[in-house]
Amino acid sequence: MSHPTRRSLLKMATAASAIAATGTVPAIVHSAFADTPAAATKNGALPKSLPWRNWSGGQSCQPAQRIAPANEGELAELLRKVPTPIRAVGAGHSFSPVVPTDGTLVTLDRIAGVENINAKTHQADVLGGTRLYRMADDLADMGLAFDNMPDINKQSLAGAISTSTHGTGANIGSLSTFVQGLRLVTVSGRTIDCSATKNADLFQAARVSVGSLGLITKARVQARPLYKLKRRVWVQPVEEMLEALPELEAKHRNFEFYYVPYSGLALGISNDETDEAETPTLMNEDDDSLMQLKMLQDWLGWAPGMRRWAIQKAFGDYPVETRVDFSHKTLTSERGVRFNEMEYHLPREVAADALREIIKTIETNNIRVFFPIEFRTVAADDIWLSPFYGRKSASIAVHQFHEWDYHDYFAAVEAIYKKHEGRPHWGKINTLKAADFAALYPKWNDFLKIRKELDPTGKFLTPYMKDVFGVA
Numbered sequence: 426m427s428h429p430t431r432r433s434l435l436k437m438a439t440a441a442s443a444i445a446a447t448g449t450v451p452a453i454v455h456s457a458f459a460d461t462p463a464a465a466t467k468n469g470a471l472p473k474s475l476p477w478r479n480w481s482g483g484q485s486c487q488p489a490q491r492i493a494p495a496n497e498g499e500l501a502e503l504l505r506k507v508p509t510p511i512r513a514v515g516a517g518h519s520f521s522p523v524v525p526t527d528g529t530l531v532t533l534d535r536i537a538g539v540e541n542i543n544a545k546t547h548q549a550d551v552l553g554g555t556r557l558y559r560m561a562d563d564l565a566d567m568g569l570a571f572d573n574m575p576d577i578n579k580q581s582l583a584g585a586i587s588t589s590t591h592g593t594g595a596n597i598g599s600l601s602t603f604v605q606g607l608r609l610v611t612v613s614g615r616t617i618d619c620s621a622t623k624n625a626d627l628f629q630a631a632r633v634s635v636g637s638l639g640l641i642t643k644a645r646v647q648a649r650p651l652y653k654l655k656r657r658v659w660v661q662p663v664e665e666m667l668e669a670l671p672e673l674e675a676k677h678r679n680f681e682f683y684y685v686p687y688s689g690l691a692l693g694i695s696n697d698e699t700d701e702a703e704t705p706t707l708m709n710e711d712d713d714s715l716m717q718l719k720m721l722q723d724w725l726g727w728a729p730g731m732r733r734w735a736i737q738k739a740f741g742d743y744p745v746e747t748r749v750d751f752s753h754k755t756l757t758s759e760r761g762v763r764f765n766e767m768e769y770h771l772p773r774e775v776a777a778d779a780l781r782e783i784i785k786t787i788e789t790n791n792i793r794v795f796f797p798i799e800f801r802t803v804a805a806d807d808i809w810l811s812p813f814y815g816r817k818s819a820s821i822a823v824h825q826f827h828e829w830d831y832h833d834y835f836a837a838v839e840a841i842y843k844k845h846e847g848r849p850h851w852g853k854i855n856t857l858k859a860a861d862f863a864a865l866y867p868k869w870n871d872f873l874k875i876r877k878e879l880d881p882t883g884k885f886l887t888p889y890m891k892d893v894f895g896v897a
């Protein structure tokens with residue numbers, strides 16, 4: 426997320442403290458994130474495997490076993506004999522319970538790296554466990570880049586495509602659309618390659634499969650020649666931004682905005698291709714800015730009008746920020762302040778009204794939140810379980826500070842998403858079950874058929890995944 430600069434936020438803090446007057450200022454405590462210590466079992470022995478937690482700390486499990494095979498052969502051998510349910514883990518950056526298992530957790534951290542870059546087709550074979558930052562650096566060394574990137578680059582490639590991870594851009598698809606071919610190792614230890622011309626149905630199912638068809642050990646991805654982007658960040662009243670949306674989406678290669686709760690203001694971010702020289706990297710002040718917004722929630726949560734005044738005062742003379750750099754640098758950010766997130770992908774036509782409704786719900790109910798709401802657009806695709814299947818979409822994401830309960834907030838927003846036939850991000854919080862998904866995905870039954878063929882006894886199915894796929 427891009428947020429106000431340190432200078433403007435210091436002004437905001439000053440304004441807020443003037444209003445808060447004599448109130449006690451609560452300390453801003455940002456608890457460190459650490460794996461929970463291994464708990465002793467009933468007989469006093471330490472468990473065999475370390476507990477696991479995701480990035481936000483909102484999901485955890487105590488797997489009976491963790492495995493990190495060094496190659497496909499070892500993986501195939503292990504999958505046949507380890508305790509079930511078996512779940513793959515990438516970087517653990519999903520918020521929904523798509524990873525936790527009390528069976529076996531498989532990481533492909535040792536099956537990572539970029540190989541076979543084709544200078545003519547700009548395609549590369551990337552191993553499943555490769556983190557996006559490493560892939561982007563390796564591709565850049567060969568003069569190549571992805572057409573788009575998500576907000577961060579810490580995910581594994583296999584994890585990112587398994588949940589249809591996306592960036593923003595009305596005419597650009599999710600990362601799964603860049604995949605030209607996949608290699609899977611199934612639960613029975615079979616290795617299967619698929620592409621648009623080989624095992625074509627499996628390819629349509631496997632490009633977004635939430636870890637339920639097999640372990641993705643390799644993907645052939647389409648890249649393009651390295652390019653630079655000019656990034657602009659500006660502030661505008663949210664209603665003006667919403668009115669100008671069609672024009673902004675058409676004008677800019679990548680356009681997104683964040684609505685700052687209780688402010689009436691939005692931060693627009695555009696990225697457009699350029700040949701201009703790179704500019705110095707700006708200091709990342711997003712985390713400081715978020716903690717300042719948290720402070721305003723803490724001090725002025727009881728007085729939304731004053732909070733709005735303080736934020737608007739700070740944004741009054743917000744300068745347009747510009748930066749030129751290679752695409753994989755301007756499109757991604759560092760996220761130090763942890764949160765939980767819910768994101769749904771809505772038909773593009775209804776998204777502006779849905780956002781208006783979300784803002785109204787938050788502000789009339791004085792919901793406790795300071796994280797900006799993110800609005801992005803994504804092109805339609807034809808991947809069976811892609812939330813972008815058959816429709817140009819707008820993604821609206823709400824975030825809650827990791828130490829605060831998100832349930833009531835997300836429930837209120839999810840009701841709006843559902844009313845507008847939104848499809849949830851597979852890696853983010855949602856409460857949908859098999860019947861809901863079946864109604865939202867035209868190819869749902871085709872996917873279920875392939876899932877059953879590849880994993881007939883449900884070795885990849887945890888109780889959560891059984892609910893998702895409607896397996897008793």
Ligand SMILES: Cc1cc2nc3c(=O)[nH]c(=O)nc-3n(C[C@H](O)[C@H](O)[C@H](O)COP(=O)(O)OP(=O)(O)OC[C@H]3O[C@@H](n4cnc5c(N)ncnc54)[C@H](O)[C@@H]3O)c2cc1C
Nearest residue numbers: 515516517518519575576580581583584590591636641852
């Ligand atoms: C700070 C932050 C920012 C984010 N920004 C964005 C964003 O801009 N856009 C967006 O769309 N999402 C975003 N996300 C969500 C994130 O991209 C997805 O949840 C993604 O799936 C995480 O990748 P991972 O490698 O951590 O996978 P994990 O969360 O570890 O796993 C995700 C799924 O992939 C499966 N999986 C993992 N590895 C394999 C494998 N080798 N074979 C088969 N299945 C596998 C897992 O079983 C699971 O079902 C963000 C998350 C965080 C925490």
